[in-house]
Amino acid sequence: MATPAELKAAFDAAIAQTRKSLNAGMKTIAGEPAASHLEKLQQELTLERAKALERGEVDREWFQKTVRDLIEWAPETELSLVAALGRIARAAPTAP
Secondary structure (H helix, E strand, O other): OOOHHHHHHHHHHHHHHHHHHHHOOOEOOOOOEOHHHHHHHHHHHHHHHHHHHHHOOEEHHHHHHHHHHHHHHOOOOOOHHHHHHHHHHHHOOEEO
16 A cells, blocks of 8 residues: 555646646647646646545546546547556555
8 A cells, every 4th residue: 555655746746747748738639739638637636636645545436537538638649647647546546
C-alpha cells in the first residue's frame, strides 16, 4: 500500500502533466483545442486528490470514468496523460 505522500505525488504529477499539456496547446483527436477537456481534468484531479488522501485509496469508478473520458478525446500520440493516470493507479489501491 502506498503512503499518503506517494499517493499525493502521483496526483501532483498528473496535475502537472495536465498543466503542461494545457500550456503546450494540446489538441484533441479531432484536431480541436483540448483546453476545456484539460481544465476539467485538472479540476477533477484536484478534487479527487483531496478525497483519495482522506480515504487512503482511489475511487475505482471515478478512475475508470476518467480514463475512458480521456481516451475519447486525447490523441494516440499523447500518452503522457494516460501514463500519469497510470501512476495514480499504481500508487494506491482502489475502492470497490
